[in-house]
Amino acid sequence: MNTHLHKSPFLSLAVAALAFSCMITTAPPPEAATERSSDHDILSYFESALNSLRYPPLKLKNHSSAVQVAKKSAADEIARIARGSDFVKWIKFVRRAIHENPELAFEEHETSRLVRRELDGLDVGYRFPLAKTGIRAMIGTGKAPFVALRADMDALPIQEAVEWEHKSKNAGKMHACGHDAHVAMLMGAARILKARENHLKGTVILLFQPAEEAGNGAKRMIEEGALEDVEAIFAMHVSHLLQTSVIGSRSGPLLAGCGFFKAIITGQQITSGNSHHSSDLVLAASAAVISLQGIVSRESNPLDSQVVSVTFVDSRDDPNVSPTSIAFGGTLRAFSTASFQRLVKRIEEVIVAQAKVYKCSATVDFFKDSDSIYPPMVNNDLMYEHVKRVSTDLGGPANFQVVEPVMGGEDFSFYSEVVPAAFFYIGIKNKTLGSVHSAHSPHFMIDEDALTVGAATHAAIAERYLSERAL
Numbered sequence: 001m002n003t004h005l006h007k008s009p010f011l012s013l014a015v016a017a018l019a020f021s022c023m024i025t026t027a028p029p030p031e032a033a034t035e036r037s038s039d040h041d042i043l044s045y046f047e048s049a050l051n052s053l054r055y056p057p058l059k060l061k062n063h064s065s066a067v068q069v070a071k072k073s074a075a076d077e078i079a080r081i082a083r084g085s086d087f088v089k090w091i092k093f094v095r096r097a098i099h100e101n102p103e104l105a106f107e108e109h110e111t112s113r114l115v116r117r118e119l120d121g122l123d124v125g126y127r128f129p130l131a132k133t134g135i136r137a138m139i140g141t142g143k144a145p146f147v148a149l150r151a152d153m154d155a156l157p158i159q160e161a162v163e164w165e166h167k168s169k170n171a172g173k174m175h176a177c178g179h180d181a182h183v184a185m186l187m188g189a190a191r192i193l194k195a196r197e198n199h200l201k202g203t204v205i206l207l208f209q210p211a212e213e214a215g216n217g218a219k220r221m222i223e224e225g226a227l228e229d230v231e232a233i234f235a236m237h238v239s240h241l242l243q244t245s246v247i248g249s250r251s252g253p254l255l256a257g258c259g260f261f262k263a264i265i266t267g268q269q270i271t272s273g274n275s276h277h278s279s280d281l282v283l284a285a286s287a288a289v290i291s292l293q294g295i296v297s298r299e300s301n302p303l304d305s306q307v308v309s310v311t312f313v314d315s316r317d318d319p320n321v322s323p324t325s326i327a328f329g330g331t332l333r334a335f336s337t338a339s340f341q342r343l344v345k346r347i348e349e350v351i352v353a354q355a356k357v358y359k360c361s362a363t364v365d366f367f368k369d370s371d372s373i374y375p376p377m378v379n380n381d382l383m384y385e386h387v388k389r390v391s392t393d394l395g396g397p398a399n400f401q402v403v404e405p406v407m408g409g410e411d412f413s414f415y416s417e418v419v420p421a422a423f424f425y426i427g428i429k430n431k432t433l434g435s436v437h438s439a440h441s442p443h444f445m446i447d448e449d450a451l452t453v454g455a456a457t458h459a460a461i462a463e464r465y466l467s468e469r470a471l
Contacts, residue, residue, distance in 0.1 A: 067471070074199065074467075075393045075460050081192050082456035090191075091451045094118065095184035096166040102155030102173040102180070105211035108133040111153045111183065115208050118187055122194045124206075131220035133210045139193045140203035145469045148205040148226075148233040148419075149458050150412060151186035152179045152212035161442035177439040178238035178428070181446050181454070183208060185236060185426075188455025193462065201470035204462040205230055216371035218411040222418060232383055233421045234461050235412045236454055238446055240438055241403075242427025245453040247391035248403040249424035251384040253335040255377035256307070258409035259344070260367055262329035263288065263351045267322075267360040284358035285313065285326040288351045295346045300339070307333040307407055308343060333407050335376050374409035375417055383422035386468075390460045391424075395453070426454045 081087060094114070101110050112133040119126050119137055126137035133153070160167055160174040168174045175181075186206055193204055207226050211217030227233070242248050265288070267281045289310050296306045311330040315323045332347060334340040348364040355362035367373070391400040403425060412423050428435050430447035437443040 071464060071467070072393055074196075074463060075390070078192055078196070078456050078460045078463070079394055081195060082188065082452040082459075087188070087191070087455075088452055091184050091188045091455060092448050094187050095180050095448065095451060098153075098180040098183055099175050100166050100169050102168050102170055102175045103153075104157060104173060105154045105213055105215040105217065106132045108153040108210050112208065112210075115153075115183060115187065119190065122191055124190055124194055126206075127225075130224045130226055131210050131217050134217065134221050134224075134226070135206075135208040136221075136226055137190065137206040137208070138203055139190065139197055139206070140200040140466070142203055144229065145202040145231055145466060146205055146229040147202065147462050147465045147469075148207055148230045148415075149186055149189060149462055150207040150209055150218075150233060150235040150415065151182040152209050152217070152412075153183055154179060154211050154213050154217070156213055156440060158440070158442050162445050164445075174442065174444075176441060176444040177213065178444070178446055179212070181238050181428075181448075181451060182236065184451055185454035185458060188451065189458035189462070192455060192459035196459075196463065200463060200466055202466035203229075204466070207233075212411050214371075216374070216411045216414065218414040219371065222414060227415065227418055230419055232380075232465060233415045233419055234383065234387065234458070235415075235421075235423050236458060237410070237423070237425050238428045238439075238450065238454075239403075239425035240427075240429050240436055240444075242401060242425055242429055244427050244430050244435075244447040245395065245450045246399055246401055246427040247387070247395070247424055247457060248401045248427065249379065249384055249387055249422065250402050250405065251379055251381050253376055253378050254403075254405050254423055255410050255413065256305075256333040256335050256405070256407045257337065257340045257374060257376035257413070258331065258333045258407075259340070259373040260329065260331050261344075261347055261364055262327060262367075263362055263364045264325055264327045265351075265355050265360050265362045266325045267358075268324070280358055281323055281326045281360055282315070284355045284360040284362075285315075285328055287357065288354040288362070289313070289328060291350045291354050292347060295343065295350065299346065304339055305335055305405070305407070306339055306343060307331065308347065333409070335405060337376065340376070374411055375413045377410050377413040377416060377423050379422045380416070380420035383420050386465060387422045387424050387461060390464055391457060394456060394460055426450050426457065 098111055103111055115135055124137050124139055126135050128135050130136055155173050156176045157172055158174040158176045159172050190206055209217045209221050265281050265284050292308055295308050300306050309330045310328055313328040315326045332343045334343055344366055351364050352362045388400055415421050428446040428450050433447050435445050435447045
């Protein structure tokens with residue numbers, strides 16, 4: 001976590017809560033904006049509308065019946081490896097070892113060490129460190145094409161409330177978002193891919209990334225070469241909304257672009273007896289908060305899902321004296337770059353204008369120099385279809401579901417701004433086990449039966465991508 005976040009308790013907590021806040025949209029969002037934003041200070045990575053101009057031409061061929069038979073055979077073999085008793089025991093061991101020792105953003109030293117130990121055991125080469133604790137592993141020919149799979153490693157500052165044999169041993173820290181499972185599934189994919197390395201028609205890059213929850217580890221990984229030579233990337237996240245092992249995703253916008261703001265309204269201090277001589281900060285702040293509600297409800301396209309929420313107000317506690325300043329802030333979210341930029345502009349305009357009405361002044365901070373802004377996660381159409389085909393071949397048509405977009409954010413979106421990408425979910429819902437709680441809950445748990453399916457899905461997605469690019 002960077003020093004700016006340490007200096008701002010509000011921002012630290014807000015970013016930690018960002019990744020999967022569960023607000024589900026009521027209507028599908030429109031396509032991403034077609035013009036690049038002029039505000040590069042805020043959204044320098046928000047360029048998803050330019051995908052067709054910047055991405056290399058990708059053609060994934062799968063028409064020949066003989067080729068289809070070969071692909072199904074490969075999928076069956078991958079699934080067979082993943083179902084092996086030794087594999088099942090091993091992948092559960094990896095997940096449980098990580099779960100017992102959760103580590104926060106950029107502190108994933110033991111987790112990273114475990115990953116490197118397992119990679120060494122598999123004779124898989126890697127580069128370390130990236131982004132302090134991150135790892136870039138490589139399996140295959142070492143030549144093009146290159147496709148990447150990513151897993152995040154960090155935990156959350158939450159005290160685990162689940163009583164079981166492998167409960168967190170680090171007080172106040174918990175894998176409450178399933179990143180322990182993500183790492184285990186990617187390690188499982190590494191084991192499968194290494195066993196089938198002679199079938200790979202190119203190179204698979206495995207990215208073990210720190211600091212998804214707080215700190216935008218993806219940006220750091222990219223800056224340090226994680227996507228070198230990579231032409232496509234995929235990532236998986238556990239979901240308590242899908243039945244165990246079911247894969248879910250959708251084409252286009254899947255997760256919102258997210259950011260935070262903090263406003264400070266200032267004026268002269270007054271007492272209750274002479275309020276007519278000065279400004280009234282309480283009225284100014286109240287008017288601003290109320291007026292912000294109209295940005296989405298009265299100014300936005302109802303089919304373009306957006307959020308502006310004020311989540312805190314901070315002032316002094318003296319019933320007889322008006323404060324000299326009032327701070328308040330919250331979050332803004334949208335599924336397109338254009339909508340996000342408009343929200344930023346209007347939030348500042350509304351707050352400053354309402355402050356002036358009450359003879360006050362206002363400043364609004366969007367934390368441009370921090371890691372608190374996430375671009376929208378927009379799935380590339382071809383990559384989404386690839387995930388859907390592979391998942392269906394592995395588990396049948398019932399193994400895949402189209403899901404609704406959600407207002408949560410994920411820093412995997414930064415990768416999607418650089419190369420074609422697809423983000424998808426794997427179900428962990430099992431009422432019998434009690435695996436029904438949302439991410440970021442102290443009661444969060446997973447159905448470990450999903451681990452082998454996730455590993456197989458990762459491996460099959462990568463292997464088939466390389467095969468289809470080689471045709």
